[in-house]
Amino acid sequence: MSAAADIKLRVAEIQRFCMHDGPGIRTTVFLKGCPLRCFWCHNPEMRRQEKELLYFKNRCIGCRLCETCGNGVHSFDESGHRLDREKCKSCGECEKNCPASALRICGEDMTPSEILKEIKKDAAFYGISGGVTVSGGEPFMQSGVTELLKLCKEQGINTAVETCGYYDVTAALPYVDLFLWDIKDTDDERHKKNTGVSNRRIIENLLKADRAGAKLRLRCILVNGVNTDDEHYKNVFEIASALKGCVGVDVLPYHAYGGSKAELIGAADRQNKALIPTDEQKESFKKALKRFI
Template sequence: MNTSKRLKVAEIQRFCMHDGDGIRTTVFFKGCPLNCKWCHNPETKESKSQLLFYKNKCMGCKACEAVCQNNAHSVGIEHAILREKCSACFECVKNCPTKAVEICGIDYSIEELIKQIEKDVAFYGNNGGVTLSGGEPFSQGQSLIELLKACKKREINTAVETCGYANFELIKSAIRYVDTFLYDIKDTNEIRHQEYTGVSNKLILDNLFCADTMGAKTRLRCILINGINTTIEHYSRIGKLAQQLKNCQGVEFVPYHAYAGTKASFIGKEDNGNKEWIPSDEQIEEAKRVVKSYNVKVF
């Protein structure tokens, strides 16, 4: 967990329409305690800064090779990056004319990040704002709370997308500064959750119920992965879960997409995107229908 007063940001996306209500600025933080096999943002998994390489942008000029003191770049017919040699000095990024290499993971102070968020305030309207995502936002520790405080001081609507696998004291301290928690429910089956994310869902659900008793407004975000959690049983459990919560706004289903595998290749990982995991339109509609049968709103 981040214990400094700085925040490690993977990316800032502007004019987002699918990360909460209205037009939003979405800040993606580095670091996540889960190891989801279907991770949509693999570049945010590690807490450290990493080098992104876009093969299609490289023109083979060898500018990166010339400035790298650790010989991490080898440019021939193919451009190979020997990541075990990379010291994360990122001199190659400064010298690449085509931006084929970029930094994923830039340190911001709270003041610096607030300035980035405030650039978009004019577009938020009545219901837009900032969404803190990742990775796992709570991996930023107390710095995240201070950022939320700064946002609320400026009357900026706040949403936090979280996997819920965090120290509850940290979540508790955030509640008064968060307008909506976009709370990820990867799977309601504990055995499958352990198998596909690397952790049990017990703490996640415990934190959800504890936050609910303290008045936290939540929207359950549920990824759909064909052949893994596309079952009536899972949909029914989601409906029952939302029913039990006093402050749940409803449920949003997020279909798996295979682009995540391509993003993994940018950080030197194997492209593990699986098109067979993409749910059909019929499966998505079935999930919505089952949850609606519990008188739960579906976004």
């Protein structure tokens, strides 16, 4: 047995028939855990690396079969189903018992070859451009991701990775056809405030990957009043221009859908429609980045 056989990745979700995570038809593998804490996060259930209980309130029929939980997480009172998440050990017992699929453990440990098997299900639709996109969370937070990417490449599957850039990706470079690299903000103070980390390391990793020959698409979230200033647009343009391997820049306007997902993990919905960028802001950004759009 090689060491690779022991590697497991914590998968939040595998989604087939994705059209917006790179070229062609793709299967997107969402890995769990992210070092950033962006307040606008649209996959809040994928931030923590630990397994987590998701609760889909609208599906619950109040049958109380989850009350058999040995840790006492679930209880019912006049206001309905209450969850004491502190007590949850993510054992999955309630998920098994819930007939309505209102409860789900997010985070399944899978070996790269188990994941590959899922990815290969749609091989007939990948053609020359489609393939797999590893996303998250932050894929490189789990070192085993390189093994997964290597395995995909060996099988001739086109690979893309959606990354926040916080980790050094050098080891994975030979196995990645395209990086979808987030540039959340070019103002470091704001970056620290809004994501919890400095962007220096992210830019350094980006430049390093570029020097090593990575093919890159920059993905820039646009949040009204946060990074909708000309200075930021100009900086993004400069970064894109400095890269040898940049094949384009995508503008990702903030949306408020992450809010309902926050409720799944019992977190407050901090989404705010006022943060949605205006058409004018989107246009200004695109204009500044015209060469790359």
